[in-house]
Amino acid sequence: MLCVLRTDDVLVGAPLYMEREMESKPREVGRVYLYLQMAPLTFSKPVALTGTHTFGRFGTAIAPLGDVNQDGYNDVAVGCPFGGEEHGGRVLIFNGNRDVLKQSLTLSQELKAAWTPSGSLPGYGFTLRGGQDLDSNQYPDLIVGAFGAGEVSVYRSRAVVSVEAAMTLTPRILNPDDRQCHLPQTDIMVTCLKVDVCAAVSGVGIPSSVDLRAELQLDWLKGTRGGVKRVLFLDTQQPHHTGLLTLGHSRPRACLSYTIYLREEDEFRDKLTPISLALNYSLAPPPPGQYLPPVLNHYSSTFLQEHAYILLDCGDDNICVPDLQLSAHMDRSELVIGDDNLVTLTITAVNRGEGAYETELHTLIPPGADYIGVKRRVESLSQPNCEYKMVNESRMVLCDLGNPMVAGTELSVGLRFSVQRLEDAGPKISFELQIHSSNKDNSKSNPVSLSLSIVAKAQLDLRGVSHPSQVVLPFPHWEPKEKPVKEDDVGPQVTHIYELHNSGPSSIQEAELQVGWPYRFHDENLLYAMEIKTDGPISCRTNTSLNPLGLQISTLQDTPELLGFLRNTSAPHRHRRAVTTAQSSSGKTLNCTNISCLRIMCVVGRLDHGQSAVVKIRSRLWVHTFLPRRNYPYILNSTVSFMVTAMPYRIQPPTLPQHSTSMGTLVLWGTPDVSFAVPLWVIILAILLGLLVLAMLTLAMWKCGFFDRAQPPAKDDVSDQEQLTSDQTGDA
Template identity: 35%
Template sequence: KPLGRGSGVGASLTRSFLCMVGLCFTLSQPVCQAFNLDVEQPLVYSGPEGSHFGYAVDFYLSEATSLVIGAPKANTTQSNVTEGGSVFYCPWSLNQTNCHPIEFDSNGDRMVLLNDTEHQADFKSHQWFGATVRSHGDTILACAPLYSWRTQQDNPRSDATGTCYLSVHNFSKFVEYAPCRNELSEPEGQGYCQGGFSADFTQFYVVFSGQVISAHKEDIIKAYYPGYFMQAVDGQLQTKQMEMGSYFGYAVATTDLNSDGMVDLLVGAPMLMVRDSDGRLEEMGRVYVYLQRGPMDLETPALKDFVEGLLSKWSCVSVVDVAISGPFGGEDHQGLVYIYNGFLDGLREKPSQVIKGQWATGTLPACFGFALRGASDLDLNGYPDLIVGAFGVDKAVLYRSRPIVNATASLTVYPTMINPDEKNCFITNGNASVPVSCHKQKQKGGERRALFFDSQQPSLQRNVRVRHGERVCNHTKIYLREEKDFRDKLSPIYVSLNFSLDPQAAADAHGLRPVLNYQTTNLIEQKTQILLDCGEDNICVPDLKLLVQGDRKEVFLGDDNSLTLTFNARNEGGGAYEAELYVVLPPEADYSGIARNNESLTQLTCSYDTENQTRYLSCDLGNPMKSGTNLWAGLRFKVPRLKDTHKTIQFEFQIRRVSRPDKVFFPPANWRPTKSYAVEQEVGPAVEHIYELLNNGPSQISSTLLELRCPLSVQGQQILYPLDFSTKGPINCTADKHMNHRHLKVKQSTNTNCDHTLITCNNIILNSVVTPLLWNKPETENWVPLWIIILAILAGLLLLALLIYVLYRLGFFKRSLPYGTAMEKAQLKPQAASEA
């Protein structure tokens, strides 16, 4: 749809590098699709409280644009009829949402004269008139599926046969059609047919109630005669009655899904039960899609199962392309409506839009989505709109469709290989190359390797105005930072283009803003690489070696024990980027600093850190550590915490390149092992290795085999869980063990390939990586169960009581005077006696 004046398209680029980025946009006329409902400005229609207003909805576009909404529990003016039900007429307007009832039937319960005696023939109270509402041209069909008909004249028994009324020629005439009603004199009735349980129009209309009944609209009108209960309809078709356990046919819609000129059929079975992963039956619901391949030739249906439980208990279908609702769906049961687009083979797998109900669940759920109707353009803007009923709150909501914009964009980057030593680059304009300045600005501490020239930032946003049929291109320059200002020189630099419509664009005449076609690819990525010191193929295959020696053979208890460890690091292969020495400190040792007493030793930059009770040292060996590098360096430590229970102390040295993650600490914080896992995150931290295969010639290789091996267990304990492996390109991989054997729910696609798990891939060259595994001190060692604490307290109290009893029996607690008996007092000196 043309954006119109004052509208625009915004372009946003992130994570970028280069000398030129070219952006081109084009707009084209979209097809009429319905994935663009405006959920921010809905029109809400309200009915009488408790009337179930919104139980059924439809458009009525005969003379004036309007809606018709069923309220099957509404009270009417019919004599002696309680909650007979009604249908409301709601003229469409942006400024008001008023509705008034349509009087299809003004009569109360009808009587019939049999053998000079009047008998009540039908029962209209609680008949749920308005439970089904459909319109077609100047005709409105409204049904009461719980309408009851007296089936035996000598027995006041009645059956819910159901009945329907047609409003003809814009309310100028009303006719009744009750296909399940038969003669009172017949010994048996039609049973619980519930005619009008669900209905829809094609060239004839179809009623589903476990039984299919169809008749031409004109034949129904012609057969009607006031005062007659039975109207024989010429050409009426019907199937045999069947059980309604799954409520097959509760919802029905007709539309041409695949644009082949034939009307297709969708049938809902909202009570269908399916087995969950534990084998238990659940009411999940199903929608059957019947494609009409020829006149009345319906193809075996395709099924739309909602196994996630979002379509719960009831389902409705409508044509929008297709809207499918789950009135009790969602985590808070506020109701959901899914919009699916049709294509050649039926419906697409994923919904293009999901609409959530806006009313909180109370004593009665709002049942948002219980009724749906679409496929009509209410505001005449060229796009179909949708009505959603929520009878639990007596509401009906109108969602209008916004204009759709089809936009395409392309992204070009130049050059695709960057030499950091070159200060200039060229922008190609036609056949000529124009040199431009590519500054290398100093900006320490930054994480981004490249910046946009215009914004001096790693991202750039521009507004681009594009009119229908135009092609607009933009160019911008990007520069690379100084090498010492960024660390990663090995991985490619990505330029990404993310474009969207201008949210401030002017609305159209209907107050609606346009939306991008959801099938539009609005994120485009291109990449470039930094030229490495790795030969003509720009592929670095380092060969790193490490030798460590100490200046002392023995250390002693009670001494400061200063210790210097000297190491020799060599690279006998290609350049090693982000190379570092990684040292794990034992509990007995502390890091003192770099050895500086020998001029032949290289002065390194090292950082000391602690993570999850593991202390480690990381020293930079060069970025890149070039081929042929041979360096000696020393690290000083103190060992003040020696224990006589250990005869040695052990330092762990590793020389390594980049690996993601750099290291894994296990077990992770706040993690407890369990015998039952459901999702990936419950197992432990993820470990991902990426291997890239390149063949730069000069000739092709007929067959190449790669074997990857990684341990699943350490010290008898499981340490790696093989989750998944993925490949890109002409690679065929197999594993000798089943990946994700517990069938865990995976958060995102990973490349984790690991007692040895063997993965064999054809046509691969390997760059090896290492992921160190650091063991934390398990928190469980310091954790004592509550029952042990309680038992220890009780045991202590019991021991104390026993000790007191033994002392008591030994006379420990018998009281005595300070100076003995009275005779002893007499023998004391006078001073002592007086004191006593």
């Protein structure tokens, strides 16, 4: 019998039932069908109990047990003689309930031959007999047969203890200002409350004395979340305690009383969340020698919890509803790729409602930005503490705004960031800000998003030098040859150097640089190009070949001035000389508009901030061209231009940098103006040598006694001498 109806129910076993998970691979698991008799000879649709052990023959034996757990509903045992490991046999106990049609029967126990090492007994569960109280303890027992071993097993039911527990808190609301308890071994008064844990036991055939083990956990949710326990036991200052309640027929109800206290407010932050007190109870281990001890009701909860609250300044309902408002702005509107990009966020937080607890400002840091620190701006307002944290794999700055942030509070803070690593960034980045509190109602402020545009800017400087800047003809003891063999036979060397320098802050990916070289006038050579050298990420080509006459190239060393220029091309220049044009001098200008020019096309690779690309064009002035044109000065101008074609970023500027200029070499007849060619160090050295020669002459004159000659007598000495002479004459 499985329920309280007077009509009998029917259980039918189908031990060879196959469950088809797949059409080609059925599993033989067995099944038992339960038919509830709703009225005489009228049965319900069957309730199926399906086995779980393949080839276990579940349902071979079925035995009604009676009410094993004394809950008012009959229970049943089902044999599975070939289930379990090594097909050693199992017996499954199912408990009846009020609504079998909806909930089916509940599996409460699975028995196996426990006295064998493997837990197996051939045919265990092939036969079952139940419903009889063999030991007169008011509970039905069970006999299990194992035909393969020729043995039976007797299982005696244990008494079931039902417990009713309660926990009372006095008071439920803790006022931090109401300090009535003395903390042991200190002079500190604390806020406390009383906890009473009471329990009562009942059951059929239970022992005269039952020991109940009660474990009380304080603020137990904080333990699962890693928080600080806000309350502790007054005597032990620990968050947990285990007590023992002795109950029975003579004492069906017993209580334990504890005093717990609230820790100081600066020791924890959470003041809003209820303080959960959890009670877990169980039967204490039986004393040695006690046979067949009772068990707790399997269907009764052994867990109980109650909540205490901290008194808040939130009115009679003790519920705070804040009104958090957030505003922010930045000190710049755009970021330049490659720059330091220091950004300051000025943030103002206001609470116009009731107290906001565990209030924090959350600032989500975008990719490429790094938190530097707090910049204090408004000295009259209090300043929150801020720190960098990783929250759910997101980089954030968290600022503590108060616990609580009381009504009318206004806080201001400046957060400083450095935004770099923007090479792959989109058109803008954003800082996301919001105030969060632990209040249940209206816990967040309005979200604020501050966006910064990302731009790419590169300042490119084009400079050059002509060495020499002027050539004075004629050369003494030199005449040009009609058929030159060596480059020295043509004329003096003239070198132009061009530098493309990136002053940043952004980099460029590629640029084109073009040089127009004053090469020929009709059929006469002007500056005969010998070779082109480059330094940095640049490569050049020409529209015609260099040195078409195949002149023998001389081994020449660069002058100190030229070497100094080359050394400084890749470094930032504090004092840059402008491109020399020489157009202010009188003379006829020859450039690509009125002569034939050699076209030099150069491709410049990536130039980062502070890097340069240098082109050096070495040539010879073709003096034979200028001999028939004596006394006529000329300016030989080369033109140079560049145009950036790409930058290495997703973001491209609306216009790419470009510029053009010219540089000239003056050719004239007469006395050379050499003032330009005297380096500063030569002048300084000449002055020092002059001073040294003067010092040596002075020393030599002093050694020769030049400064030791006798001085002429003074007037008074002459008068005295004349008086002395006259006196001597009178005496004579």
